[in-house]
Amino acid sequence: MKTIGIFGGTFNPIHYGHLRMAQELAVGLNIDSIRFIPSANPPHKSTHNISASHRATMVDLAIANNPLFHLDDQELKRTGHSYTIDTLQNLRNELGHEVSIILLMGSDAFTQFDTWHRWQEIITLCHIAMVQRPQTSKIEPSRKLSPILENFLHNHYTETSDDLHTSPAGHITMRQITALDISSTAIRDAFEHSNSARYLMPDSVIDYIQTHQLYK
Ligand code: ATP
Ligand code: MG
Numbered sequence: 001m002k003t004i005g006i007f008g009g010t011f012n013p014i015h016y017g018h019l020r021m022a023q024e025l026a027v028g029l030n031i032d033s034i035r036f037i038p039s040a041n042p043p044h045k046s047t048h049n050i051s052a053s054h055r056a057t058m059v060d061l062a063i064a065n066n067p068l069f070h071l072d073d074q075e076l077k078r079t080g081h082s083y084t085i086d087t088l089q090n091l092r093n094e095l096g097h098e099v100s101i102i103l104l105m106g107s108d109a110f111t112q113f114d115t116w117h118r119w120q121e122i123i124t125l126c127h128i129a130m131v132q133r134p135q136t137s138k139i140e141p142s143r144k145l146s147p148i149l150e151n152f153l154h155n156h157y158t159e160t161s162d163d164l165h166t167s168p169a170g171h172i173t174m175r176q177i178t179a180l181d182i183s184s185t186a187i188r189d190a191f192e193h194s195n196s197a198r199y200l201m202p203d204s205v206i207d208y209i210q211t212h213q214l215y216k
Contacts, residue, residue, distance in 0.1 A: 005034035017182035101126040106133035134181035191215035
């Protein structure tokens with residue numbers, strides 16, 4: 001079955017933690033292509049006055065020479081909050097039900113997953129591949145999984161990547177990747193204090209931020 005990875009985030013800005021995670025999951029899970037989907041109006045988060053269009057352009061620059069990666073700006077075209085469930089429903093309308101869709105996320109996102117709009121329906125439309133994110137202790141103290149999410153994880157868990165290729169949705173897997181303790185929060189902070197963000201993210205994105213005077 002054809003396999004599409006979906007990677008949502010605010011990407012404010014995109015960095016090597018995002019890119020490496022998507023690359024390692026693409027190879028490790030044998031995913032045919034990955035769509036980066038910037039959240040236009042994230043329901044739980046500030047975008048620090050950086051427009052969705054700037055954030056999407058930075059993603060576009062960052063993934064430019066990777067044939068596995070694509071920008072999907074569908075959330076920029078909708079009004080109101082950007083809900084993953086709506087995005088998945090659109091993808092199903094576009095791709096049909098004979099395609100495997102894998103939602104990629106870090107552990108910090110998964111610990112909050114039960115606050116997402118209609119979260120229990122999401123697993124009927126896609127699989128989830130989760131990676132452990134390094135403890136960005138200063139920024140986001142690590143949270144334990146709630147009993148509800150423990151149970152949810154247990155009910156859908158698989159270690160077999162074949163399961164993600166033989167069914168369109170319904171499984172959760174966890175993968176080990178190279179731990180990169182990089183966050184957009186720390187990068188925004190670096191720009192605010194005129195510190196260098198070199199080697200944390202692509203030069204093309206750094207140039208774009210400087211040209212447009214973002215994160216000042
Ligand atoms: P912020 O600090 O603004 O929250 P962020 O670096 O956490 O930014 P997001 O856009 O919030 O980036 O994250 C989008 C997705 O990417 C989430 O699922 C998150 O867990 C994952 N992710 C972000 N950074 C990393 C990283 N360094 N390693 C693995 N996964 C990451
Ligand atoms: Mg985050």
